Amino acid sequence: xxxxxxxxxxFAVQAKADFETWEILQDCPDVAKCHKxxxxxxxxxxxxKAHLYDAGSQPAxxxxxxxxxxxxxAEYYYARAGISGGKYRKLYQPLRPxxxxxxxxxxxxxxxGKRRDNCEYPWExxxxxxxxxxxxxxxxxxxxxxxxxxxxxxxxxxxxDYLTSSQ
Amino acid sequence: MxxxxxFGAKCMSEILDQAKRLAQIHYESGSTSAVYxxxxxxxxxxxxxxxxxVNDDTIPSGIVPLRFGPLPEMGITHCSTIVEVTASxxxxxxxxxxxxxxxxGELEQIYPLPDTVDPGR
Numbered sequence: 001x002x003x004x005x006x007x008x009x010x011f012a013v014q015a016k017a018d019f020e021t022w023e024i025l026q027d028c029p030d031v032a033k034c035h036k037x038x039x040x041x042x043x044x045x046x047x048x049k050a051h052l053y054d055a056g057s058q059p060a061x062x063x064x065x066x067x068x069x070x071x072x073x074a075e076y077y078y079a080r081a082g083i084s085g086g087k088y089r090k091l092y093q094p095l096r097p098x099x100x101x102x103x104x105x106x107x108x109x110x111x112x113g114k115r116r117d118n119c120e121y122p123w124e125x126x127x128x129x130x131x132x133x134x135x136x137x138x139x140x141x142x143x144x145x146x147x148x149x150x151x152x153x154x155x156x157x158x159x160x161d162y163l164t165s166s167q
Numbered sequence: 168m169x170x171x172x173x174f175g176a177k178c179m180s181e182i183l184d185q186a187k188r189l190a191q192i193h194y195e196s197g198s199t200s201a202v203y204x205x206x207x208x209x210x211x212x213x214x215x216x217x218x219x220x221v222n223d224d225t226i227p228s229g230i231v232p233l234r235f236g237p238l239p240e241m242g243i244t245h246c247s248t249i250v251e252v253t254a255s256x257x258x259x260x261x262x263x264x265x266x267x268x269x270x271x272g273e274l275e276q277i278y279p280l281p282d283t284v285d286p287g288r
Contacts (some may be wrong), residue, residue, distance in 0.1 A: 026236040144235040147196040
């Protein structure tokens with residue numbers, strides 16, 4: 001196993017553990033939504049890094065990976081199912097905003113100050129109100145009812161499984 | 168004993184109502200063409216919602232159950248597990264070639280009801 005393969009596998013295994021924790025927490029009504037979403041954000045970030053290692057790149061230390069790399073991850077996944085070109089773009093485009101929302105959950109990703117909502121630290125809104133992650137509803141990330149929420153989660157879960165199991 | 172049975176019946180009815188509500192939300196958002204509830208929802212006192220949703224925009228990758236917590240603001244107070252499949256995969260499920268998780272029962276279409284399917288959809 002090359003060094004890149006070892007890192008790819010390491011990030012994929014950790015992404016899998018994070019995603020499984022996200023799933024387990026779905027059954028815990030007393031756990032705040034911010035904490036559930038934090039595990040999803042971490043899983044997606046590590047999935048993106050695992051994918052980059054798989055593609056021969058070396059990711060830098062940053063939390064801003066999933067939104068930017070999701071197109072390549074999705075393209076790869078759809079291609080394995082024989083879907084490419086225009087059909088891929090039609091299926092993938094509606095998923096992209098959700099991938100960006102997940103990336104914004106990290107406090108270090110704020111789109112130049114436009115997105116201060118995050119999973120970890122209280123933030124001040126433009127009107128001066130202070131918001132607390134543990135009390136925030138994250139209305140843009142109701143993945144159960146968002147039209148493409150299930151599809152995005154399915155891709156994340158499947159690609160993590162693939163990158164974990166492949167040699 | 169009566170109290171337990173009564174609670175069970177109430178719980179089943181509540182879960183089925185919420186399963187139908189969730190199915191309606193997904194159908195009306197255009198993300199599924201038909202929703203089937205697992206028999207555990209319809210006939211047993213299971214405490215969660217289990218749905219199979221047909222969606223030809225999903226990747227044909229077999230049975231990938233996705234777990235979701237409650238969403239009280241939308242009237243969904245129970246956890247749910249959702250399996251999205253293509254129409255072709257759904258036929259495989261019906262033919263017994265693609266098995267659902269072991270504790271899932273028979274499927275029953277809950278949205279749209281079979282006699283209200285829009286043939287143009």
